[in-house]
Amino acid sequence: MTIRTAENIYETLVDGIVAxxxxxxxxxxEQALAEQFGVSRTPVREALHRLEQANLAERGARRAFVVRRMAPEDLAELFEAAxxxxxxxxxxxxxxxxxxxxxTLVAIVDEGHACDDPAAYGQINTRFHEAIKAGARNTILASTLDELNLRTSSWRAANFVENRRRLSTSRAEHRAIADAILAQDAEATRRLMxxxxxxSYVVLVDLLARRLP
Known part of the structure; x- marks a missing residue:
């Protein structure tokens, strides 16, 4: 129960930060959030530590957590690595x-083309990337990507909510990647991915720029 509660708090805070x-x-x-969510401080503490791992929170004065300022250059390094x-x-x-x-990958792409809901498409997008990761059959690279996705996945999901045009460009990019995989063209697949x-990074830079005072 505590783990699930921490997950719910984490997801709610992520949504608020990214949006x-x-x-x-x-x-x-901690105490204010515990009162807001009607829980003890334990699941809140777990959620805050996850936010820190995801680079969405950092330690401020007196080691208290604050929302992290995400500069474009910080995201650039993350997305380059990912x-x-x-x-x-x-x-x-x-x-x-x-x-x-x-x-199965083609079916996911087809499902994405028929979806106009940003939140639902975000889930389809996750399945698309997970299918490709699983198909590579390399656990070391997969675990490395999982660590990077912890820091980038929330921002990627924001693409579709904050910029509806990203839905259409993402669909086209998914189709091209799937076609390259079907053709077993590794170099084209690498370049397209x-x-x-x-x-995704370019869309987010624009998003962050619009939020600057």
Missing amino acids: GRMAPGEPLV GEVESALAALSAHRMTEIERR RSHVAS
């Missing part, structure tokens, strides 16, 4: 995915 409802530097006070790792996984998937896995991750 801009919680400003950089805003205090994240793009390099994920493009390597995608290239491996082009050779290692089974035919069933390839067809790297570009796909970079496109």
Whole structure:
């Protein structure tokens, strides 16, 4: 129960931070949050530590948590690293995915093309990337990507909520990546995945710029 409660608190805080409802530097006070969510301080503490791991919170004065200011250059490094790792996984998937896995990937892409709801598409997007990661069959690269995704996944999801045009460009990029995998073209898959991750970053830079005073 505590773990699930911490997860719910974490997701609520992530939504608030990424959507801009919680400003950089805003205090994240354990007791106040515990009262807000009607829980003890234990699950709140767990959620705050997860936020710190995800680079969405940091220690301020007296070691108290505050919402972290995410500068474009911070995101650039994260997305560059994620793009390099994920493009390597995608290239491996082009050779290692089974035919069933390839067809499943195409079905996910088709589902995404029929979806106009940003939140629902965000979940489809996650399934698309998870399918490619699994198809690569490299646990070391996969675990490395998981660590990077902890820091980038919330920002990627914001792409579709904050910029509806990103839905259409993401659909086209997914289709191109899936086609390259079907053709077993590892280098094209690598290049397209790297570009796909970079496109997410470009949308977020614009989002952050619009929030600056």
